[in-house]
Amino acid sequence: MKRLLIALGCGALFGFGLSLATMTQPEVVLAFLRFQDFGLLLVLGGAVIVALLAYQVGPRLLARPLAGAVFEKRQTPFSRRTVIGAAIFGAGWGLCGVCPGPAIAGLGLGNLDLLWALAGIFIGAWLQARFFGSSDAQTR
Amino acid sequence: MIETLFPHGPWHYLAGGLLIGSAIGALYLLAGLVGGLSTFFSSTLSWASRLSSLQQAKLIESRGWRLAYAAGLVLGGAVFALTLGDFGASTRVPPWLLLVGGVLIGFGARLGDGCTAGHGICGLAALRWPSLIAVVTFLTTAIVVAQLAAHFGVIS
Numbered sequence: 001m002k003r004l005l006i007a008l009g010c011g012a013l014f015g016f017g018l019s020l021a022t023m024t025q026p027e028v029v030l031a032f033l034r035f036q037d038f039g040l041l042l043v044l045g046g047a048v049i050v051a052l053l054a055y056q057v058g059p060r061l062l063a064r065p066l067a068g069a070v071f072e073k074r075q076t077p078f079s080r081r082t083v084i085g086a087a088i089f090g091a092g093w094g095l096c097g098v099c100p101g102p103a104i105a106g107l108g109l110g111n112l113d114l115l116w117a118l119a120g121i122f123i124g125a126w127l128q129a130r131f132f133g134s135s136d137a138q139t140r
Numbered sequence: 141m142i143e144t145l146f147p148h149g150p151w152h153y154l155a156g157g158l159l160i161g162s163a164i165g166a167l168y169l170l171a172g173l174v175g176g177l178s179t180f181f182s183s184t185l186s187w188a189s190r191l192s193s194l195q196q197a198k199l200i201e202s203r204g205w206r207l208a209y210a211a212g213l214v215l216g217g218a219v220f221a222l223t224l225g226d227f228g229a230s231t232r233v234p235p236w237l238l239l240v241g242g243v244l245i246g247f248g249a250r251l252g253d254g255c256t257a258g259h260g261i262c263g264l265a266a267l268r269w270p271s272l273i274a275v276v277t278f279l280t281t282a283i284v285v286a287q288l289a290a291h292f293g294v295i296s
Binding site: 004023036042051065076078081090093095119120 | 147157158160162166167170173185205210217218228231235242245252253256259260261265273277279281295
């Protein structure tokens with residue numbers, strides 16, 4: 001229960017930040033990718049600096065999270081799939097200017113057009129699980 | 141110079157980015173959770189699909205908090221709309237393009253194990269070099285595809 005409330009609260013802060021940074025508007029992301037407005041670099045840079053502090057300093061100061069059991073570590077090994085997957089992800093991102101976080105947060109702004117993108121993301125995630133899911137299990 | 145790089149000004153971008161980093165940092169410091177978003181789509185599908193790849197323990201175990209996290213994102217967007225923004229935004233990107241782009245995004249993010257949040261923020265914050273390669277790769281293909289799409293008039 002505690003974990004759900006923390007996730008809800010942090011998600012809300014994340015969604016508010018994405019909205020303030022106008023990342024929920026695909027046009028702004030596309031303007032960055034076309035070199036018309038470099039704001040996205042400030043969003044990414046600002047977010048990475050704060051998150052970097054938490055990720056690097058937290059585990060050194062704290063034996064465990066303030067309200068949790070362990071600091072989770074992503075262990076997925078690097079493989080060709082990382083590069084191929086990222087390239088396909090980038091193609092979709094460049095086509096429509098949407099990525100998963102903003103697609104979800106944008107719903108809260110009442111942008112129901114984004115339901116098309118969310119439907120697509122669910123379909124894509126299912127296709128990946130259906131046709132590439134088994135090799136996925138083997139590599140992990 | 142500033143106006144050329146940031147026609148709408150730099151501050152809301154920077155402030156938004158700092159809030160996003162705080163959210164991901166707080167999730168890690170409080171609960172120890174890595175707050176990427178693309179796994180949410182697979183973990184939520186685990187409720188609906190019996191595919192063995194969608195019934196992995198790591199999806200089942202995390203699907204509760206990932207759903208709450210996504211609900212929080214919607215809530216945060218709504219709070220912004222009610223306080224500083226406007227409600228009822230829309231986009232000029234046509235539905236078919238959102239759908240096709242979405243399929244590539246969902247497929248690619250799951251194959252590559254991360255998106256702009258998972259690799260771009262969490263992965264870089266954890267100083268994982270595979271995430272750095274992923275970020276450089278998706279930024280490059282996104283820029284190429286967006287420039288080509290603009291050149292050929294796919295999007296105005």
